Amino acid sequence: MSLLKKYCLLGAALWIACAAPAFSEYTALSTLLAETASKLEWNPLLESGVLVKDTTQVVFTVNVPWVIVNGSRRINVDAVRRQHGALVFPESTAKEIRAVLEQTDIPPKVFRVAAIVIDPGHGGKDSGASYVHTINGKSIRVSEKDIVLNLAKKLHVTLKARYPDKVILLTRENDTYIALEDRPYIANTIPVKPDDAIVYISLHANASMSSAAKGFEVWYLTPNYRRDLVTTASVGKEYSEIVTIMNDMKEEEFTRESVLLAGEIASQLESAIGAVTENRKIKEGEWLVVRKAKMPAVLVEVGFVSNLEEATRLMDDAYLQKIEKAIYNGVSHFIEQFEQSKGFTE
Ligand SMILES: [Zn+2]
Structure with missing residues (x-):
């Protein structure tokens, strides 16, 4: 099984876990994924995930107070946490991530x-x-x-x-x-x-x-x-x-x-x-x-x-x-x- 598939399967399991009721000051992972139309690749060993939308990638790690955009730009945020086993994003963090993933004026990368x-x-x-x-x-x-x-x-x-x-x-x-x-x-x-x-x-x-x-x-x-x-x-x-x-x-x-x-x-x-x-x-x-x-x-x-x-x-x-x-x-x-x-x- 490819690593990506592995992550995605685990991502799916996680998604179900995240379908639990959200907390007002936090945004549930499932909500964030749906809102931004992004996909999750999840590494369970590192407790780290990548939100992928088009060519934008946002890497976050549970209890780490920053995210990394496209492998180079670091944004300090309130750490993603676990609540009752589910991943939750502090509202300010979700807002930052939404802004990054919804940004449309990023010039397309030239490969x-x-x-x-x-x-x-x-x-x-x-x-x-x-x-x-x-x-x-x-x-x-x-x-x-x-x-x-x-x-x-x-x-x-x-x-x-x-x-x-x-x-x-x-x-x-x-x-x-x-x-x-x-x-x-x-x-x-x-x-x-x-x-x-x-x-x-x-x-x-x-x-x-x-x-x-x-x-x-x-x-x-x-x-x-x-x-x-x-x-x-x-x-x-x-x-x-x-x-x-x-x-x-x-x-x-x-x-x-x-x-x-x-x-x-x-x-x-x-x-x-x-x-x-x-x-x-x-x-x-x-x-x-x-x-x-x-x-x-x-x-x-x-x-x-x-x-x-x-x-x-x-x-x-x-x-x-x-x-x-x-x-x-x-x-x-x-x-x-x-x-x-x-x-x-x-
Ligand atoms: Zn030879």
Whole structure:
């Protein structure tokens, strides 16, 4: 069950509890929800909730004398309390929250993918999967690091031409070794505006004990994995009580985005090369590069170097061009949806 669903179910249980008679100096949660047409996401462990209306979010915590609007603006209020088990808002607090949620002159947020980081796996002393095959009568070493660099450079050129206003970055531009943990660090430190997104795409080629194994697959981070996306250090000590809920919300958002990106890339690869190789589908895993990237991230395995037929194709520039075009299409479809949505917050 998704975290959001969990919250909503608990929210529903709470709502029933709140349907108890209201007290004059307090506004019951159910009343506030109905009045403002907002939804509640509730974290029972933290006794903290988020009132969501369109793109506005108001976070409150029981017995904490402030609320936080859109993850950044703090308003001091009389604390939300429990009365006979039900949540109640002091009238002055309810008034503040109503004003925030009913505000219509807030300019709509602009959601934008500001940067795309392309990470060709391995490099230098680390060849990745590497096999010697006889191709066209010649003995050739086929290495993952070379294939993915070739592919990444093509992708970099196309994306740069299509998105001149976005930062398009390669984690390596030549045959150099970069430690695994340094790759997402490059992406994590790109300066962007608060609502701007960065997308991380790691490119790899596969290997198997079975020489018959072939196909492409796209990985995204296991949804239950938790990174430190929102920390007390990043938002300030005063938010320490709700950092976990803010972090969970960020993780859920990145999971939705990563799954969408992985799906777009896989379906484009299916149309481009599905006729000659296998679609091993999208999968979840805890790859280090994806784990350390604090953004929507995917890892694409473009084919098996261990398979003679596939290795031969991967050494062919025209075939690699097809893969490049497919990944490009997948990324641009994702960007289109992201930038037209409100960052998938609705
Ligand atoms: Zn690899």
